[in-house]
Amino acid sequence: MHLTSLTLENFRCFEHLAVDFHPEFTVLIAPNGSGKTTVLDAARVALWSYVKGFDLGAGAGGGATLEIADVRLAPRPDGGMEPQLPARISAQGVWDDGMGERVWTQTRERVKPRSNAQENAAAKQLKTFASQLERQVRAGEAVILPLVSYLGTSRLWFEGRFTSAAKEVTLENSEYSRTSGYRGCLTYVSSFKAFCAWYGWVFRSYREEQILALERKQPLSETGQRFAGVIAVVTTAVDALVQEATGWHGLQYRASQNQQLVMDHPQFGTMPVEMLSDGTRNAIAMVADLAFRTYKLNPHLGAEAARQTPGIALIDEVDMFLHPSWQQTIVSSLRRAFPNIQFIVTTHSPQVLSTLPRDNIREIALTPAGGMARMPDFSPLAHESGAALAKVMGVHQAPPLPIQDDIHQFELLVRANQEHSDEARALRSKLDAAGYQFHDSDLATWRFLASRRAMEGKST
Incomplete structure (x- = not known):
């Protein structure tokens, strides 16, 4: 399953927007308030047609429909705002049912309270396709279920204080499905x-099987081996994202540490996950959610569940809380851990962009015609992040501070061989007091240009 494109009409800030997606990894970029998250939410609404076809998915949407609040408002001459109808989300993609690409839509034609959006025939067929998969699962068939996941910016804090407690609880029967x-x-x-x-629960069950094997002096049972496979799926995926960047690895359950999930570090020892930094916890929460869903959906894939499960993952602010050095590896780590998942993510990070060619990037912008989505003209892959900042995001590499005029004037004086003039000395003192530090290479270049200019003057 993957999304090929979305077309939005009168959805939130967009009168009209058409955006296509790379089949493997798409990064959406735009200034704040220009519609990146709107595109992700539209994809979320489109995927709801599939998820609600499952009994346990039907309550998973949390409002993943085209709501009245999603209808675009346009200003009236009298200063009021008028809803613009119809509002529509059209998705094009492949469902892995052998029927090729389909276009399915949700349309809202009324803003009457308690009115509903309407689906076209293809959207209803997508729900039917999901229900058919559910019947195959219940019949014991080893059918592949694609991952569907939305990870918003509230993924770390929405449940209140972050906790890694994994106390003994009784899982509902539905959790085994x-x-x-x-x-x-x-x-x-x-x-x-x-x-x-x-x-x-998985870790405790695995330990029980280990103890039984020791007591009976027998090899680990098949059940124990299955639990070991589950743990391997999760730890391998988490380590792929976290270990190289932070040193933390080996996500595990420890009853001796207040029944919490913990991780190991070669320098800091063993710590509860809730004690780690926001960036580390966010990365763990993100990849753990994806990994445990891949195994739940496709346990017959065993230790390869994360690597072999297809599907679609939507992630808002994929670089959230991450150090720039980690931002430079987050994309490759996700692709390595989940090579068959189509990722559609948003970012404000030039470090993230510097790891991708232009084919994987979509610039989103509001225009008088409604909206625009396009590939950038420049491919930032393997360039310095400053190039992505300037040539893709349209932001000057140097911030627009008042001292920029003084820096430029000092440069002109040095180039003119007047570095030791009273004006230059005064500017240098002013800049030093402000905390500005010149690059030695810049000063050397300006002085060289000044000396060459002086030599040229003597020769004439």
């Missing part, structure tokens, strides 16, 4: 609490 991998997959709310409960 493969289709429970769709529960909460399109909500704005973090699902890390649910992951902790499930992973704690």
